[in-house]
Amino acid sequence: MIDLVFAHPYPKRSRANRILLNAVRDISNLxxxxxxxxxxxxxxxxxxxxxxxxSAKLVVWQHPLYWYTAPGLMKHWFxxxxxxxxxxxxxxSALHGKLCQWVVTTGGDQEAYSATGMHAFNFESFVxxxxxxxxxxxxxxxxxxxxxxxHRVSDKELHAVGRDYRKKLISLATEAQELVVHG
Amino acid sequence: MIDLVFAHPYPKRSRANRILLNAVRDISNLxxxxxxxxxxxxxxxxxxxxxxxxSAKLVVWQHPLYWYTAPGLMKHWFxxxxxxxxxxxxxxSALHGKLCQWVVTTGGDQEAYSATGMHAFNFESFVxxxxxxxxxxxxxxxxxxxxxxxHRVSDKELHAVGRDYRKKLISLATEAQELVVHG
Numbered sequence: 191m192i193d194l195v196f197a198h199p200y201p202k203r204s205r206a207n208r209i210l211l212n213a214v215r216d217i218s219n220l221x222x223x224x225x226x227x228x229x230x231x232x233x234x235x236x237x238x239x240x241x242x243x244x245s246a247k248l249v250v251w252q253h254p255l256y257w258y259t260a261p262g263l264m265k266h267w268f269x270x271x272x273x274x275x276x277x278x279x280x281x282x283s284a285l286h287g288k289l290c291q292w293v294v295t296t297g298g299d300q301e302a303y304s305a306t307g308m309h310a311f312n313f314e315s316f317v318x319x320x321x322x323x324x325x326x327x328x329x330x331x332x333x334x335x336x337x338x339x340x341h342r343v344s345d346k347e348l349h350a351v352g353r354d355y356r357k358k359l360i361s362l363a364t365e366a367q368e369l370v371v372h373g
Numbered sequence: 374m375i376d377l378v379f380a381h382p383y384p385k386r387s388r389a390n391r392i393l394l395n396a397v398r399d400i401s402n403l404x405x406x407x408x409x410x411x412x413x414x415x416x417x418x419x420x421x422x423x424x425x426x427x428s429a430k431l432v433v434w435q436h437p438l439y440w441y442t443a444p445g446l447m448k449h450w451f452x453x454x455x456x457x458x459x460x461x462x463x464x465x466s467a468l469h470g471k472l473c474q475w476v477v478t479t480g481g482d483q484e485a486y487s488a489t490g491m492h493a494f495n496f497e498s499f500v501x502x503x504x505x506x507x508x509x510x511x512x513x514x515x516x517x518x519x520x521x522x523x524h525r526v527s528d529k530e531l532h533a534v535g536r537d538y539r540k541k542l543i544s545l546a547t548e549a550q551e552l553v554v555h556g
Binding site: 232256257258261309311326 | 382414415439440441442443444445446448449450451452453455491492493494498499501502505506508509
């Protein structure tokens with residue numbers, strides 16, 4: 191199973207994220223959880239989120255970058271779902287060994303993410319918050335898929351990224367399956 | 374005015390943050406907005422939050438570190454309150470020139486925040502998300518007040534940090550006032 195946790199505060203208004211999501215959503219055994227659709231009132235069902243994670247070998251976090259990290263509802267999801275004694279700490283090994291794929295779109299171009307650009311830091315400076323959230327839970331952090339300039343990049347380019355995204359998830363799911371069968 | 378935005382998901386269970394907050398809450402012209410008390414349902418009143426920010430020269434963000442950054446409700450507050458056209462972008466200059474003081478407690482000791490520690494990164498690696506949120510809005514980022522090991526540090530030490538915190542806010546508020554009078 192692949193658990194794709196999707197967090198776009200305005201899913202209807204998204205173009206880049208919708209194209210990427212549509213490129214992968216029919217992969218077999220992939221479950222899309224669109225947080226802002228499921229929990230418009232922020233009342234996260236922790237048990238069902240944890241159950242979805244438990245059944246997955248591969249966890250995908252897909253969202254637009256909001257204030258240099260995950261949107262508020264996804265941050266709230268981290269706070270509630272990745273609980274002590276379940277995801278970390280004494281007895282907290284539920285996510286150990288799962289793969290974590292981060293898929294993120296940004297509004298600025300690559301130059302904007304530099305010491306002289308409008309975002310003042312390079313993009314890598316904002317990665318540790320997300321990466322260490324995954325790694326502290328014992329997940330294996332994969333090379334992120336980052337789409338800069340999401341408002342300007344062409345549909346064609348987005349579809350190309352979408353194809354690579356799809357290939358990567360299928361390949362990772364296959365590997366994970368083989369590990370289960372032969373491991 | 375000082376606008377102190379406080380975000381503790383379990384304010385009643387906090388010890389370190391309560392001691393720090395009690396050290397400053399009676400400073401004149403300081404307004405404490407305890408987000409989890411005011412908005413238990415995450416329904417942030419954007420207009421009143423923006424009004425509180427507008428009237429302040431000094432903005433304080435105080436919270437425990439949750440998954441290496443602000444708790445979910447404070448992240449949601451960033452997403453909603455720091456709106457395009459108000460806090461940034463075309464016409465978005467509401468916060469320009471205000472001072473931003475980050476006050477954060479963590480559960481790990483300093484050693485935990487290192488390449489060989491349980492959090493794998495040094496603490497500074499997690500700062501850019503918060504810092505650039507302030508600076509992108511044109512606020513002046515001050516040296517953060519960081520209390521590591523918040524569950525273990527003694528009340529006495531916390532009261533000492535609280536006294537320094539109080540002194541710093543009063544001094545900053547005075548400076549800001551002088552800038553208004555003489556600037």
